[in-house]
Amino acid sequence: MAGITPIGLLIGGLALWAPMVRADTMSPGTMSPETIRKVARLELARSIRAFATGSLANGECLVRSGQLSNQQADQATTIALQEMGISAAVLENPQVRKAADLLAQELTDSCDLSSLDDETAQQLVRDEL
Secondary structure (H helix, E strand, C coil), rough: CCCCHHHHHHHHHHHHHHCCCCCCHHCCCCCCCCHHHHHHHHHHHHHEEEEEEEEHEEEEEECCCCCHHHHHHHHHHHHHHHHHHCCHHHHHHHHHHHHHHHHHHCCCCCCCCCCCCHHHHHHHHHCCC
């Protein structure tokens, strides 16, 4: 894969898609334990979709730039997800596909997001997921 490894996809996804729950919304005094668990599950699901989005967009960019074949990108993305304990089935989610397409449009020729600040990139994906 010419120097491109699944870990490269992981790094791209991890840098941007950490869980986005604000500490003040999770204050035990304001929510019941059941509500806290529900919010945590929803945020975890969103984070999983966001990581898959970043990995998919990065893979598509590497294909577009000629660094990987479609097969290599698909394999690398699947491996990256598996290494995080995420099923590749998340890649079939229409929200993930749409968000990945939007994100891929923002990637530079070197397949990074240097054209966007972190908050703008997160908002772009968050709005779709």
